[in-house]
Amino acid sequence: MYVAVKGGERAIAQSVDLVARARRGDPAVPELSVEQIRQQMRLAVARVMTEGSLYDEDLAALAIKQAAGDLVEAIFLLRAYRTTLKRLGDSVPLDTANMRLERRISSAFKDLPGGQVLGPTYDYTQRLLDFALMADAAVTEDPAAEASAGPIVAPRVTDLLAGEGLLETSARAEGDPDPSDLTREPLQLPADRATRLQNLARGDEGYLLALGYSTQRGYGTTHPFAAEIRFGAVALELFIDELGFAVKIGEVDLTECQLITDFEGSAEAAPQFTRGYGLAFGHSERKAMAMALVDRALRAGEFGEDTDLPANNEEFVLAHSDNVEASGFVQHLKLPHYVDFQTNLELLRRLRAQWDASNAGATGDEEPAA
Amino acid sequence: MTQAEAHDGYNFAYLDEHTKRMIRRALLKAVAIPGYQVPFGSREMPLPYGWGTGGIQVTAAVIGRADVLKVIDQGADDTTNAVNIRSFFRKVTGVATTERTREATLIQTRHRIPETPLSEGQIMVFQVPIPEPLRWLEPRETETRSMHALREYGVMHVKLYEDIVRHGRIATTYDYPVIVNGHYLMRPSPIPKFDNPKLHRSPALMLFGAGREKRVYAVPPDTDVRSLDFDDHPFAIERWDAPCALCGATDAYLDEIIIDDKGERMYVCSDTEYCNDRQQAGHHGTQGGAPRA
Amino acid sequence: MNTATELDLAHMLPGFADPVHDAQRGFRCVLDALSRPGRLFDMTVDVTPPPGLAPAQCAALLTLADCDTPVWLEPGLRDAAAGHYLRFHCGCPLAADFADAHFVVLAGLGALPQRSALKLGDPCYPDRSATVLVEVPELEHGGPIRLRGPGIADVQAISVGGWTARTTAFLHENRAAFPLGVDLLLSCGGRLMGLPRTTIVEV
Numbered sequence: 001m002y003v004a005v006k007g008g009e010r011a012i013a014q015s016v017d018l019v020a021r022a023r024r025g026d027p028a029v030p031e032l033s034v035e036q037i038r039q040q041m042r043l044a045v046a047r048v049m050t051e052g053s054l055y056d057e058d059l060a061a062l063a064i065k066q067a068a069g070d071l072v073e074a075i076f077l078l079r080a081y082r083t084t085l086k087r088l089g090d091s092v093p094l095d096t097a098n099m100r101l102e103r104r105i106s107s108a109f110k111d112l113p114g115g116q117v118l119g120p121t122y123d124y125t126q127r128l129l130d131f132a133l134m135a136d137a138a139v140t141e142d143p144a145a146e147a148s149a150g151p152i153v154a155p156r157v158t159d160l161l162a163g164e165g166l167l168e169t170s171a172r173a174e175g176d177p178d179p180s181d182l183t184r185e186p187l188q189l190p191a192d193r194a195t196r197l198q199n200l201a202r203g204d205e206g207y208l209l210a211l212g213y214s215t216q217r218g219y220g221t222t223h224p225f226a227a228e229i230r231f232g233a234v235a236l237e238l239f240i241d242e243l244g245f246a247v248k249i250g251e252v253d254l255t256e257c258q259l260i261t262d263f264e265g266s267a268e269a270a271p272q273f274t275r276g277y278g279l280a281f282g283h284s285e286r287k288a289m290a291m292a293l294v295d296r297a298l299r300a301g302e303f304g305e306d307t308d309l310p311a312n313n314e315e316f317v318l319a320h321s322d323n324v325e326a327s328g329f330v331q332h333l334k335l336p337h338y339v340d341f342q343t344n345l346e347l348l349r350r351l352r353a354q355w356d357a358s359n360a361g362a363t364g365d366e367e368p369a370a
Numbered sequence: 371m372t373q374a375e376a377h378d379g380y381n382f383a384y385l386d387e388h389t390k391r392m393i394r395r396a397l398l399k400a401v402a403i404p405g406y407q408v409p410f411g412s413r414e415m416p417l418p419y420g421w422g423t424g425g426i427q428v429t430a431a432v433i434g435r436a437d438v439l440k441v442i443d444q445g446a447d448d449t450t451n452a453v454n455i456r457s458f459f460r461k462v463t464g465v466a467t468t469e470r471t472r473e474a475t476l477i478q479t480r481h482r483i484p485e486t487p488l489s490e491g492q493i494m495v496f497q498v499p500i501p502e503p504l505r506w507l508e509p510r511e512t513e514t515r516s517m518h519a520l521r522e523y524g525v526m527h528v529k530l531y532e533d534i535v536r537h538g539r540i541a542t543t544y545d546y547p548v549i550v551n552g553h554y555l556m557r558p559s560p561i562p563k564f565d566n567p568k569l570h571r572s573p574a575l576m577l578f579g580a581g582r583e584k585r586v587y588a589v590p591p592d593t594d595v596r597s598l599d600f601d602d603h604p605f606a607i608e609r610w611d612a613p614c615a616l617c618g619a620t621d622a623y624l625d626e627i628i629i630d631d632k633g634e635r636m637y638v639c640s641d642t643e644y645c646n647d648r649q650q651a652g653h654h655g656t657q658g659g660a661p662r663a
Numbered sequence: 664m665n666t667a668t669e670l671d672l673a674h675m676l677p678g679f680a681d682p683v684h685d686a687q688r689g690f691r692c693v694l695d696a697l698s699r700p701g702r703l704f705d706m707t708v709d710v711t712p713p714p715g716l717a718p719a720q721c722a723a724l725l726t727l728a729d730c731d732t733p734v735w736l737e738p739g740l741r742d743a744a745a746g747h748y749l750r751f752h753c754g755c756p757l758a759a760d761f762a763d764a765h766f767v768v769l770a771g772l773g774a775l776p777q778r779s780a781l782k783l784g785d786p787c788y789p790d791r792s793a794t795v796l797v798e799v800p801e802l803e804h805g806g807p808i809r810l811r812g813p814g815i816a817d818v819q820a821i822s823v824g825g826w827t828a829r830t831t832a833f834l835h836e837n838r839a840a841f842p843l844g845v846d847l848l849l850s851c852g853g854r855l856m857g858l859p860r861t862t863i864v865e866v
Contacts, residue, residue, distance in 0.1 A: 008453040079414040083389075084380060184392075186409040186584035189512050315510055325582045328419030332499070335421065335451050338625050339444045339481045339640055343543035343562040345626065346608055351537055382683050391729055394690045395765075398727075399790035401697045402846040402859035404813050408790045432694070434687040519786035551813050551861060553841065571816075575698045590698045590861075593813035 023068040037061040046253075046282025047071055051323065052078030053183060053202050054085075055252050055281050072204075076324045083183075090178075092237045092246050096256045096279075097159060099232040101152040103283075107226040108260070114154020119231065120283070157228040158258045158275065167260065167273045189315050196298055196318060197291075201279060203321030205287045211311045212293030219309045222296050224259035224276060231255045231283050255280045257288035261296055263303050274303060383430040384462040389413055393431035393586070397577060400588035405550030406518070407501050412584040422455055422480060423581025425497035429459065429478050432493060432577070438466045440474035445482035445623065445640035452480070469643050481544075483565040485622045485644040488574035490591065496559040498580035501587065503547045503557040523555045526598060534603055543608070549596045550589055558595075564607045564623045569595040614639045615657040617648035674744070676711050678725050678752035689726030692719075696848060696857035701810040701819030703802065706853050713744035717798040719850035720768055721748075724796070728753040728766055735764035737774075767795045767845075772825045778836055781845050789842035800824035802851035812838075812862040821856070823849060826866075834864045 024031065038045055038061035048060040052075045060078055067073035103119025106112055118124065161167040179194035187199065200208060215222055234254050237246040257278035265271035276296025278288035297311035310316060320326065381387065389411070396410040415423040433439065439459055443452040447469040455478060456467050468474050471486040478495040488494065504514045507525045517523070526547055533541040546563040550556045558569055559578060569576060569589060576589040589595055599605035613620045615636040622644060624637040636657060639645035679685035685708045695704050712721035715737070728734050728749065733756045740746055741757050749755055758764040761780040769775065775797070784792035806822025823830075837844045837860050844860030858864075 008448040008450050009457070012450060012453055076414075076418065080416040083413045083415070084384070084386065086386070183411075183414070185411045188409065315512065319511075324414065325419045328421060328423075329499070329582055330420075331418065332420030335480075336444045336449050337481070337560075339562055339623065340544040340560050342624070342626055342640075343564070343608055347541060347543045350539070351541075354538060382687075387683060387686065388729060390686070390690075391727060392731070394694075395727055395732070396790070398693060398697055398794070398846070399792070401694065401814075402861065403789050403842050404861065406789060406842060409788075432691070434691060435684060515787040575694075590814040592816045 023066070032065055034058060034061045034065055037064050043283060044069075044071060044074075046255075046280070046284045047205060047287065048074045048078055049281040050284055050287060051075045051202055051204065052082065054078050054082045057282075072323045072327050076327070079324055089238050091249075092239055094234050094236065094252075094254070096230070096234055096254065097156050098153060099230055099234050099254070099256070100251075101154060101230055101232040103232070104152070104154065104228065104230040105226070106157045106228045108157060108228075112154075112157060112160065114152060117152060121285070156230070156258070158260070161227065161260070161273065165272075168275060170275065187318060189318070191314065191318060193295075193299070196314070197277065197279070197295060199318045199321055200291045200294055203291070204323035204326070205284075205290065207321055207323070207326075208290035208294050209286060211297070211317060212290035214309070215293055215297045215311045220297050220311050221300070221305050221309075222261045222276070222293070224261045224293065224296060226289070227258045227260045227275075229255070229257045229285055229288065231285070253282050255282065255284045255288045257285070257292045259289070259292040259296060266304060274299070380462055382463055383433050383459070384416070385413065385427065385430045389427075390431045393427055396586050397428065397431065397588065400577070400586050401575070401590050403554075404589055404593055405548075405554030405556040405587060407580075407585040407587045409584055410586050412581045415581065417454065417458065419582035420499060421451060422478070422497040424579030424583075424586070425478050425480070425495050425581075426455060426458070426579075427581055428495045428577050428579035428586060429476065430462075432495070433459065433463055433465060433476060435463075435465060437475045438468050438473055439463075440468050440471065440477045441479075442477070442482060442484070442641075442643075443480040444625075445484070446642040448642065471643060481560050481562075482623070482640060483561055483568045485619075485639070485641045486647070488568075488572055490573040492574040494574055494576045496561075496576065496578045498557070498559045498578050498583070498585075500545075501557060501578065501580040501583050501585040503555045518554060521553070521555075523549075526555060527600075530598060531600065534600070540599070540603060540605075546605075547598050549598065551593050552596075555598075556587065556589075556595075562608060562623055563597065563605070566595070566597045566605070567607065571595075610637055612637050613655055614645060614648075615655040617645045617653045618655040619645065619648055619653070672751070675751055676713055676744075676748060678748075679708065679710065679722075685722075686726045689722045692855055693723055693726065693848065693857070696855045697814075697846065697859050698857075699814045700812065700857050700859055700862045701804075701815060701821050702856065703804060704855050706850075706855050713748040715740040715743065715745040715770070716748070716768065717850050718853045719855045720796045720798060720848075723848060723850075723855070724749060724755075724766060724768070725752055727794075728755040730754045730756070732765035733758035733763045735761055735767040737768075737770065740768075761793075764793055767793050769795065769797045772797055772799060772823070772827065772830045775830065775833055778833055778845070783840070783843045783845065786843065789844070792843065793845045794848060795845050796848045796850065798850050799826075800851070802849055802854060802856055807866055809865045810858075810862050811865075814857075814859075815862070824851075828866075831864060831866050834858065834862070838863055 038057050044064055045057050045060045048063055048071055049055050063074035063077040066077060101117050103121060104114060104117040158167055162169055182195060182198050214220060233251040235248045236250045236252055238249050239246045259276040260273040263272055263274045276292040278291035280287045294311055294317060298314055298317060300307050300312045392411055396408045400408045412427060415426055417423060417426060441452045441456040443449040460467055471484040476493050480497040502514050504517055507529060508514050530540050544562045545557050545560040546566055548556050548558055548566060558566060571592050573591050575591050578587045597605040610624050614622055614624055616638050619639055622639045622641060625640045626635050626637055628635050689708045692704050692706050706719040706722045708722045710718055710721045710725065712718050734749055735758045736746055746757055761767060761776055762782060764782060782793040784790060801824030803822045805820050808821045808823060810819040841860055846860055847858040849856045849858060
């Protein structure tokens with residue numbers, strides 16, 4: 001006699017237990033601390049904060065630990081926590097011109113006020129595996145020993161260019177509404193630029209990288225220059241109604257990228273440089289640059305450029321950028337689909353029987369449709 | 371029924387009150403405009419998108435301490451997704467849960483409507499992966515919005531008609547499109563077309579939630595829900611030649627189960643509670659007898 | 664919109680005693696009312712409304728209104744206790760113009776404005792439309808007004824105080840313009856009845 005299987009709850013509990021053990025690995029090896037992850041995997045932390053839309057290095061590090069290093073899973077964990085947080089207020093717009101720079105480069109000018117600040121980057125390393133890092137007790141120098149000469153603050157390259165009138169301005173227009181918030185309101189199309197930028201900032205780095213890359217290979221018409229990429233700390237200020245002015249409540253590390261592209265002008269608009277903008281939490285240059293490429297690609301319509309390529313298609317780009325959404329929906333195929341499968345199976349059997357009948361003689365007996 | 375304590379550290383039903391209010395307002399408009407997809411500010415939930423986040427948010431906005439919740443997936447109370455969602459709500463609300471369709475005031479489901487007839491006062495919450503019935507025919511939301519506004523549903527009829535030309539029948543078997551109250555074209559979520567007739571003038575309120583796609587929609591009780599068809603190809607539901615092997619039911623949707631290496635198979639009710647109930651009432655199939663424990 | 668005036672906190676009446684669960688019950692009552700047009704439902708949540716708001720209206724607004732939903736009150740109520748109450752408990756802006764209001768609160772059917780003055784939604788987004796809360800002096804099952812449509816098994820008969828030919832014309836127009844339209848919540852003290860835009864009215 002057939003007895004159907006039951007006991008989903010117990011099986012699930014066991015699976016949860018197994019994943020906890022798999023995450024921990026060999027108990028003889030010391031457990032990673034959240035602080036170690038925060039300090040020593042800072043680029044993973046930056047990505048999780050950026051795509052998780054929450055600036056909290058400790059929680060991002062915790063999420064990475066809990067997700068066993070799966071960054072998309074860590075982003076998901078952070079987002080699900082973020083949803084439950086209360087909104088206390090909106091900061092005033094961040095002033096990245098007053099960033100305390102740790103790194104700042106421009107590929108448009110050889111030298112400029114503030115200079116090229118190389119800072120911490122893999123850009124100039126030779127990608128040779130450093131086997132010294134395999135040694136457990138690798139000697140580390142005290143990072144404080146080589147303290148820098150003091151904080152560097154320098155004007156943004158785009159502000160220097162704008163002074164000449166050759167770059168489109170980004171001043172806030174009269175009556176420009178406050179940006180909407182995609183974590184509170186659904187995406188509605190066509191989207192304004194602020195909404196697009198929020199979507200891209202939360203978007204999957206790999207996805208934006210591929211789309212941005214496509215614009216450089218003929219699936220796009222822009223040829224940008226990296227006017228500036230800067231990374232450093234920016235003051236976070238909150239306007240306090242009772243005081244009547246803004247108060248600094250802390251700092252966030254940001255990476256900002258401004259790509260500029262020339263525009264030949266039209267009957268209405270003078271020739272000038274146009275911008276693509278990228279911004280990410282922490283040190284995230286690849287993300288900020290890919291975002292800036294895609295931002296500019298999504299503005300193609302504004303400048304009368306072709307809009308039929310993948311990276312120019314606003315609805316396509318914005319609807320598929322979110323890795324938490326994408327990961328969930330791709331992986332939901334693991335859920336049971338017995339019912340729908342059954343109904344397709346039944347249909348296919350009938351179609352097959354019909355086909356066999358009309359091709360009589362060509363095939364043998366088929367099981368009749370149930 | 372089982373009762374649990376609510377989970378500390380989170381609001382009742384997980385969502386904050388501002389979010390619940392926003393979803394509640396969207397649901398009220400959904401009820402007032404049957405079959406129309408209301409955009410809402412879907413939140414990130416602690417379960418993955420595609421795994422019922424829309425249904426969970428609708429349930430969280432609706433559920434109260436007096437409710438008795440049933441959760442099913444594929445008609446069964448014991449599939450992993452159903453178990454997980456039920457235990458989530460036990461944890462964050464402490465409300466009573468049940469497997470009995472008749473006892474439940476609120477039923478969250480994926481892919482089925484229970485066989486036991488629903489009654490007035492009950493609320494069904496459907497998990498929806500893709501809410502837009504025209505999506506496979508037109509991927510652009512900007513276009514499908516205006517197609518609904520103009521009730522330009524010809525493309526759907528053409529698609530079904532092409533099925534008939536090619537296969538001699540309509541090849542859509544689940545998520546079969548319906549017209550609600552003579553107006554909006556709606557996806558009933560991926561229920562088998564077997565369940566479509568249960569939507570028509572049901573005494574229960576039907577709510578649909580798509581989390582990833584950020585839409586809710588509804589069918590009020592006693593509302594006309596017509597499955598699309600043609601005069602010469604009327605809508606018909608799946609039929610099985612054999613009854614359920616466990617309870618002998620001939621009026622239920624059956625799952626096919628492969629029972630040995632030779633590919634021998636049997637058919638059993640997909641609605642586990644219905645099947646158990648019938649067995650307990652003394653109905654038997656060829657393989658049946660003891661209720662599943 | 665009215666935002667600047669000081670709120671009189673000393674004389675403020677309390678909102679929901681149990682905000683989470685009272686709002687949930689309030690919502691289910693409104694959900695029932697719109698799902699079952701023409702039926703009377705008791706708003707089971709206790710509130711002490713300020714002058715100018717009926718109990719069921721007050722509970723519905725505490726349940727549904729917030730900073731995202733401007734509420735239209737009669738001009739005389741905006742700077743009075745009712746306006747202060749809603750701004751304090753719901754945080755909602757008070758709309759000076761019908762066209763901005765998500766919720767419109769009226770003291771009788773005679774106060775219904777021209778339908779075109781209200782937020783009716785647009786063809787792609789008919790949900791962006793107002794809900795109109797009207798207090799009436801009498802609200803009963805059975806009577807000369809017959810309702811059909813979604814949520815009604817056959818016919819639902821009602822009688823409503825203050826109903827005139829203009830009310831019928833308003834609702835006919837509201838039904839004919841579907842999916843654009845407003846949804847009505849009639850109240851009589853602590854009782855509530857829904858008349859969504861789908862309901863067909865015959866008198």
